[in-house]
Amino acid sequence: MKLKILISLIFTITGTVLIFDACKKREEVTTGPAGYHPTYLKFIIPAGWPQPPTDIFKDNPLTEEGFQLGRKLFYDGRLSKDGNFPCASCHQQFAAFATFDHQFSHGFDNSFTFRNAPALFNLAWMKEMHWDGGINHLEVQPLAPITNVKEMAETISNVLKKLDLDSSYIRMFTAAFGDPIINSQRMLKALAQFMGSIQSHNSKYDQVKRGEAGFTLAEQNGYNTFKAKCNACHTEPLFTDNSLRNNGLTLDPFLQDKGRMLITGNPADSLKFKVPSLRNLEYSFPYMHDGRRFSLSQVIEHYRSGITVNQPTLDPLLKNRISMTNQEKVDLVEFLRALTDNTLLHDPGLEQPQ
């Protein structure tokens, strides 16, 4: 019996080595020139979470080198026309990668952006980006802010020219992709590796779910209210179902922002905007697509009493507004604060690289 086990062990080890060897060889042939040995990273799906709708890293294997290149690009002002507006100028880590305390972010030539900068995390689960869902893949997302005249106001070819002049980029593109070619596809794939790796799954809520912490009484009461009255759209564990809905805000007469209808041209989509995640909203304020609500209390009050109910495209779930007692409202805010993920807010691995 012992001999059998020994033999099977030898077979197993040999088999494993052979498989490993075969894979390794294939990579050397297919992924680039000799000497290209990136460190592959595994994208972790937290226990109990749904699978992302698509694998955003399927054609963009996640590597340490690609991630670090994306991180450098994310913090690099040269992606903007005058050097002042890196991605990180509107997407600040301490605000869960939204713009802290700004209704609209600031862009090139004293411009305001058109909408409130969304927080960036758990993007691997997001099929469409932007408040109107107009961007269909994380890799092409950065093209919008880079070229928007009120944001980074630069052209892609100019960005690439600037990167070409920096030997550290030539070194980093080589490490990430196997040769020193700097092109838009590689830049965008590296940015997608960084952005797609920003994850939020260590709030107090997550710790409670894992049995590592306990809610206070107020938080637990708030969670009960949340499950009864908010969960249909802000679905756990992402705290969004990533759908587009009209939540009953009035049309801003100056912005005239009709949301999803700008993308589809369909009047049935008028005033529909992406349901944002509630994670980290303690730091991602102000709220709503145009940042018109500055406090959680104001937001809840909107759903209690402020919804414009005569809009034809209003989400059916909101047609009677959401009734809530004052005590429920106070407890709900306590629960929402338990969605703050300090690991994300302070992760040194996501900070501006030195």
Place this chain on the structure above:
Amino acid sequence: MKPRFKCFLFAFSTLLLSGSCQKTITSKTGNIKLTFRNMVNTSPMILDTVTYSNPFGETYTITKFKYYISNIGIGLSGGTTPGIEKESYHLVDQELPGSLSFSFEEAEDSFITLRFLIGVDSARNMSGAQTGALDPLYDMFWTWNSGYVMAKMEGTSPQSNQAGKKIEYHIGGFSGANNVLREISLAFPAGKPGVIKQGQTSEITVEADFNKWWQTPNDIKIADLPVCTTPGILAKKVADNYSKMFTVTDVVNN
């Protein structure tokens, strides 16, 4: 024991398989060269300096004219499965003479029709960052509403009510009701099949008449519709018109 043995077998067969992949395909191939000649009516298109007239008597100049040709296939005379060019994406740009013709390889045969999409198939509109002809550098990708501009014309016209008398038609939209992708199938002139033979090139000339953009089946009058920059009904009307702009005018096998 058994599963482990299977694992070993799997590893072994993987090794064998990776060795057998090295075989090369031995069937003979020849070249097809496509040349696009952009025209306005019967004259070769000239950017900027020449004033043209549309069927409604409106006058215009053309400052930019470019379009995607993708998923090129050929129809064989025997009616067999048409060949499809690998990684078949080309941006034809009147400003860049080098973009007006390109070649690719096909297995030896003779063929009598040419097929392609005007535009970029929906899969590539949804697959993230692309390179080559699909690089967003070429200003043919909508950054705010992901997707390629399939065909683009810009110019000026005294009939335009826009600043600078500008006219601008950026035709795009790949999904659902807004899809402007049009599959083009062109028959060759009678008695002129393309012949693919090793060491030879079959040269096919395709003319694209811009003046077809204005009419049949849909009237596009500059005075009414000087601009189209979003997916939707107007873009589809223009696409229906321009899907009729191509003709194969010559096939030379040598």
